[in-house]
Amino acid sequence: MAMSAADDQLAVERVLGGDISAFEEIVRRWQSPLVNLAFRFCHDRGRAEEMAQEAFLRAYRNLKQWRKEAAFSTWLFALATNFYRSELRRIPVYVPIDDVREPADPRAQDGGLEEEDRDRAVRRAVFTLPEKYREALILFYFHEMDVPAAARSLGLPEGTFKARLFRGREILRGKLPQLLAVARLKEA
Amino acid sequence: MSEEMMFEAMMSGVTRSGAMPSEVTTLRALGIVPDPTASAPSAASEKDMISMGGKMNNDELDRILSRPDDIQPSSGFAASVMDAVRAEAAAPPPIPFPWTRALPVLLVAALALLAVAIAGIAAIVQISRQPAAPELAASWWSSALAPYTSGAVGTDLAWTAAALLAAFVSVRVSMRLASGKV
Numbered sequence: 001m002a003m004s005a006a007d008d009q010l011a012v013e014r015v016l017g018g019d020i021s022a023f024e025e026i027v028r029r030w031q032s033p034l035v036n037l038a039f040r041f042c043h044d045r046g047r048a049e050e051m052a053q054e055a056f057l058r059a060y061r062n063l064k065q066w067r068k069e070a071a072f073s074t075w076l077f078a079l080a081t082n083f084y085r086s087e088l089r090r091i092p093v094y095v096p097i098d099d100v101r102e103p104a105d106p107r108a109q110d111g112g113l114e115e116e117d118r119d120r121a122v123r124r125a126v127f128t129l130p131e132k133y134r135e136a137l138i139l140f141y142f143h144e145m146d147v148p149a150a151a152r153s154l155g156l157p158e159g160t161f162k163a164r165l166f167r168g169r170e171i172l173r174g175k176l177p178q179l180l181a182v183a184r185l186k187e188a
Numbered sequence: 189m190s191e192e193m194m195f196e197a198m199m200s201g202v203t204r205s206g207a208m209p210s211e212v213t214t215l216r217a218l219g220i221v222p223d224p225t226a227s228a229p230s231a232a233s234e235k236d237m238i239s240m241g242g243k244m245n246n247d248e249l250d251r252i253l254s255r256p257d258d259i260q261p262s263s264g265f266a267a268s269v270m271d272a273v274r275a276e277a278a279a280p281p282p283i284p285f286p287w288t289r290a291l292p293v294l295l296v297a298a299l300a301l302l303a304v305a306i307a308g309i310a311a312i313v314q315i316s317r318q319p320a321a322p323e324l325a326a327s328w329w330s331s332a333l334a335p336y337t338s339g340a341v342g343t344d345l346a347w348t349a350a351a352l353l354a355a356f357v358s359v360r361v362s363m364r365l366a367s368g369k370v
Contacts, residue, residue: 020277027266027273035261045259052261056269057276119252126253141253169249 004029008072012063027056030073034080040138041084042093043127051087055080074152077143081153085135093127118180125172125179133168140165286365293361300354307347 007025014022034055038048059079066075126137139150151161
């Protein structure tokens with residue numbers, strides 16, 4: 001990771017020095033995380049790539065603003081997160097909550113949804129949460145449960161972020177039985 | 189009842205009293221409206237529901253949510269981004285705002301605004317003087333504005349002419365600025 005951070009810094013310095021091709025190193029290194037972060041926000045592959053491309057462009061335009069106090073990745077994720085949030089406020093995402101696959105296991109007809117379907121329903125249920133809780137959950141799990149990193153991406157104090165995370169989980173837990181009932185109803 | 193409304197009702201836990209029979213059936217199936225004719229839910233289904241939502245703990249949620257459907261960027265993604273970056277770099281820099289040209293105009297506009305404000309205050313003072321307000325008439329600003337408040341009709345005409353002139357000048361100047369003939 002230290003190696004990657006040094007590589008980022010070197011690439012940024014080269015870009016700022018006029019070597020645009022050095023930006024490709026940054027794009028190749030961070031394309032997957034940025035596209036996946038966008039995908040978690042919008043759940044649409046095409047839109048995720050469009051949003052990630054615009055995030056990279058904004059990063060390129062504002063490269064001088066990276067103060068090097070934090071890691072380049074932290075700055076990049078914060079920039080991308082802010083852009084994704086504003087983009088989704090502009091054109092909200094609609095994820096059908098009942099879009100779960102048909103059960104493949106015959107036992108599922110009696111006993112309920114397959115585990116994979118249930119997991120998918122849970123993940124989709126995140127999109128039914130109010131924005132501030134949804135963002136907290138998406139970033140918490142995107143940053144692999146690193147509260148400081150997720151809080152920095154949202155520009156929130158850690159305490160506020162933890163409170164949102166807690167509340168988001170509570171709401172999600174409360175909604176799950178009904179969401180799963182809808183999925184079961186669609187199956188029937 | 190649309191699916192969206194059904195979902196809203198389900199989320200809020202509120203049922204509508206005027207629901208159609210088919211809607212009631214749906215709501216019963218969702219567990220929102222109790223079904224008196226239905227037999228007790230099977231133990232398996234009840235347990236299923238509890239384990240799925242009611243008593244799902246943080247560890248279980250963590251496990252489910254930390255395994256999202258990751259995607260790989262398409263093969264041309266990096267190239268597409270770099271094309272956009274190169275196009276951005278090749279584009280001419282944005283034209284800076286012409287402050288040197290705009291400043292005199294802005295100054296004139298500010299002065300005109302100030303004049304209008306003074307005229308407005310003067311008019312208010314003139315109106316308030318009529319129903320005998322001695323303390324107001326005695327105030328320093330009222331006396332300072334006295335020259336503007338005398339001769340109402342003549343002043344109105346003068347201000348109207350001044351406003352028209354200011355509008356004409358500002359339109360002309362902005363047109364000249366836009367065509368770069370200053």
